[in-house]
Amino acid sequence: MKVMILTCSPNIEGLTAACGSAAKTGAEAAGAQVDMVNLNRLKIGHCQACGNGWGPCRNEHECQVQDDFQSLHVSMADADAFVLITPVYWGDMSESAKAFTDRLRRCEAFRNDRTFLQDKPFLAVAAAGGSGNGLTSCLTSMERFLMHVKAEKFDLIGITQRSRGYKLDTIHAAARQMVSLGLKL
Numbered sequence: 001m002k003v004m005i006l007t008c009s010p011n012i013e014g015l016t017a018a019c020g021s022a023a024k025t026g027a028e029a030a031g032a033q034v035d036m037v038n039l040n041r042l043k044i045g046h047c048q049a050c051g052n053g054w055g056p057c058r059n060e061h062e063c064q065v066q067d068d069f070q071s072l073h074v075s076m077a078d079a080d081a082f083v084l085i086t087p088v089y090w091g092d093m094s095e096s097a098k099a100f101t102d103r104l105r106r107c108e109a110f111r112n113d114r115t116f117l118q119d120k121p122f123l124a125v126a127a128a129g130g131s132g133n134g135l136t137s138c139l140t141s142m143e144r145f146l147m148h149v150k151a152e153k154f155d156l157i158g159i160t161q162r163s164r165g166y167k168l169d170t171i172h173a174a175a176r177q178m179v180s181l182g183l184k185l
Contacts, residue, residue: 001182003027003034003175004079008086008097010040015127016087019159022168023083023123026175035079039096042068046099047106057106069103076104076116081182082151083175084142085125091134092141093126101145108149121154121178122146125171132160154178 005023009016024034045067048055055064063069076082086097093101108115124146126138135158146153155174159167 001030001032001080001179002078003032003081003083003179004037004076005034005083006037006039006085006097006100008039008084008094008100009127010096011087012038014087015129015159015161015164016085018164018168019085019125019127019171020083022171023085023125023175026172027081027083027179029172030176030179032081032179035075037072039100040094042072044069044072044096044100044103047102054106057103058110061107061111063103063107065103069100072100073104073107073116079120081121081123081154081178082117083123083125085127086138086142088126088128088134088138091137093138105145105148115150117146118150119152121182122151123154123157123171123174123178125157125159128158128160130161132162135160 005020007016007020027034045065048065057063086093124142126135128135139156139158143156157171
């Protein structure tokens, strides 16, 4: 099984990175091949709402804004499961996560055929490093994205600095379980 883990923080030693490491070790412990992607290391701009609000994303399922989005989008077809981990900024996903998911949603949501994410298990993690405020609204935004692209919501996990000790174990266990269940299907 191939698992793609997407992290979305510029801080490579913070809570989001620790969540990514926990998911990686959990998935690998269950036998998965893991591809780690840090969206902050890629050049992915925001959606341009091309033309009259839709460019080729709606019917051709490709974004015409040329950057690193295209290659990442295509590589997602080969993954069997996904983990999306974002810090919580202003009660929502990070800017890199929003830019990526906004464009991905536009390319995938209106496919008549099977989407790259359809029915594939998806673990969504919101990491609130400061006060913990905004955690619930961020998870709601992530859940809405998963519904639009027809992904299977394996789990939605919120983590704060105060819950770090036990929630990193939860993320490890969730990734391991997601792979274990996927391998049985």
